[in-house]
Amino acid sequence: MLQEESDLSLIIAQIVQKLKGSNLYAQLERQAWACLQRPEIKLESLKEDIKEFFKISGWEKKLQNAVYSELSVFPLPSHPAAPPEHLKEPLVYMRKAQGSWEKRILKSLNSMCTELSIPLARKRPVGEQKELLNKWNEMGTDEPDLSLFRPVYAPKDFLEVLINLRNPNYENGDSLSFRTHLGLIQVPLKVKDIPELKEFFVELGLTTGQLGIDDSTQVPPELFENEHVRIGQKVLAEQDGAAAQQYIRQGSPTALRADLWALILNISSQPEDILYYEQLKTNVIQHDLLVDSLIYKDVKLTASNDDYYFVFEDYLYQVLLCFSRDTSVLGHFAYNSASPPKSYIRGKLGLEEYAVFYPPNGVIPFHGFSMYVAPLCFLYHEPSKLYQIFREMYVRFFFRLHSISSHPSGIVSLCLLFETLLQTYLPQLFYHLREIGAQPLRISFKWMVRAFSGYLATDQLLLLWDRILGYNSLEILAVLAAAVFAFRAVNLMEVTSLAAAEAVLADLSTLKVMPLLQIFLFATVT
């Protein structure tokens, strides 16, 4: 009890600390001053009256949403005495592994610079700035020669690193139970089993209405859909972020999704946010970064050729180029096991006072990175709003898909969860695939790293991401990956090679994710 109380006060202190620097704080203060003029505010009950005013005027709701949003981003309270790297990642060997992975990426980036003799960054000459400004909305038509550029890494390179992860404490064989894990991931982390998943994803159960199932053409809308839409409208009218998050566990109606997500992510698109976006844009215009070419190349290799996303090509450049300049993204490294790469001003290598983060946001894009943005283009056509939503999705979720950590939503845990689910609940399939050299994770890894973007039809992908937001967790990705294998199990039992297994699973665009998840979690005898 005592422990809980002190935890609580710690959380409160942390959140207050964070909010103090925010725009909302300044606004609340201004509002409080302004309301003193009102007749209903009495000196003798000043505090109560101001609270009441905040309640009636909707500012209290805004504060609640901000607190709630902090709560979902921020990890569990750390003891004030704990070193900051514990907040990033409590396990030393994970931190080390992430560190050496970062070194590798940086090395590869630097050697590309040297090879091509291109600087990491340069100021654009004025003429070039003008030109870029003019074609801001059609950067896709520009065809610079990028043949020499290559993605810094691709998901499969990253998978190799995860496969080689070991916990030194377990090397001596004192973890007999874990030895029985026959998948590729060989580190012992606690992952949920099906009973625990059932409890965690209880709203996905057979008795709860679901968009993605109960809105199909065979089901009369009176049974679920109409009422669900009505509640959704009410949640939006109330502007209650916590309620919205609970609500979309059952899926968001298409027409309400953009607003519900914004509410949950606490994105309101104030004039100052638009201004901020414009500043980032100015920065892009003024400076040319090496990562720009990587982004450019990535969009060209992925979204530009994609049946669903090609129409949004130009939005992707805009968002991603601005993102790379956004130093506010650095904030998330407080709880990300990764650290922003540093680069040194010419001639000052190794001198900390000459170090700068590179790229300015600290995130080096890899092959497929643009697919994190692409589906959001279906929801937001206003670039600055699209940008904010993406940034928030990144610092809450997506970064976990390419950082080595022990977090339950981190990619290592997802891989392990996926493999454990298959090995435990579909042992025959698992052994068969393993036997023929088609370790399931070799196929599903790319799906999870991209949060299934580019693999599922967009409507299905959005239903999936609804649940990521609703449960504030990425574990659903591993469950879906396992459910896909279960769904194609019969065909997979017949294949005799990795290539054949890949072929069976090559096209996921016809899958309906909610029925798959529901059957896998709730209708299979376990």
Added chain:
Amino acid sequence: MAGKVKWVTDIEKSVLINNFEKRGWIQVTENEDWNFYWMSVQTIRNVFSVETGYRLSDDQIVNHFPNHYELTRKDLMVKNIKRYRKELEKEGSPLAEKDENGKYLYLDFVPVTYMLPADYNLFVEEFRKSPSSTWIMKPCGKAQGKGIFLINKLSQIKKWSRDSKTSSFVTQSTKEAYVISLYINNPLLIGGRKFDLRLYVLVSTYRPLRCYMYKLGFCRFCTVKYTPSTSELDNMFVHLTNVAIQKHGEDYNHIHGGKWTVSNLRLYLESTRGKEVTGKLFDEIHWIIVQSLKAVAVSAWRGAELGWGLGRGSFGEVVGPASSWVLPRACQVNASPSLTSSTANDRILKYNLINDTLNIAVPNGEIPDCKWNKSPPKEVLGNYEILYDEELAQGDGADLRSRQGQSLGPKGGRSRDSGRTVLTTWK
């Protein structure tokens, strides 16, 4: 079962031939007895011309209504729709109601159009009323964007007439006939680009009218960003959505071919603009299709009882600036779907399109019989859904009411009303 269907085609496309062969039908030449002839539009014109005067026998079926050109020629489409509106007006039909400015409330779905050279004077009069408008010139009998250009000055028309060597506008040279339509310069853009819709509609009979809409239509995007700026009027990559044009563009992508499914469009619109606007847009598109078909159904369909038509309509202009409304405009109807596949997906789509079409046109793959009830059971519709069935609509006169009715989406009203195959939108 009585024998196998004997087929002929003069279009050597694998999506067709594979479909015939899959059914175990027998290929014959056009001089032998045939049951099914998939003809090009030229052939159909020859076969059913007054001179040849071919009459289909009871067990023969072709893929076009002989007078399909009533709708597929650009000038005739406009003429027929104009005439249809007048007739409805004369009958005092509520469909022909007008607003205070004399515009049809429900039937104003074709951009203002004149025939050239015939209507030159009328056109000039209209042009002078709003001299800053842009107009689009299209040869009446061509397709795939051929011969199309934009103008915004009268002098350009004069130059055109000189170049095309028509000595005077009074000469009724039908060969050189063009239509000139008001150019819709504020189209709905996605990702900054103009697009049109390619929707497939199958008509199985005109009397009574029964038509089906293929669910897997698509949008065709321009490769270059749209600008209404007159300096780009000559750049067809900005203005014409035809694949035949766009594929020559520098930025044409051969993997997706600039094609985006209608379900993507729906998802995007519903997400960014809401359900109501989206539902209304699709309702209006369906309305336009059915009204265009009705416009030609009133012309005589002698001897066409066993023809069935598969047409594709292009709704060039889903217009609407950044605000919350979108308004479709009909541009044209083509006689037959292009059977050339530009991408792998396209190929699959077209194969299935023909497959589903044959399942409706030739139930059970049996030899055609003109006495067939042309109302196939729901199971064989494949990706088609019934768009309109006059027989079922008859009697309750609810056309107008239902125009504002529920959306006919993938889950519109129709699929909901337990087993009935008719769309409530149109009933």
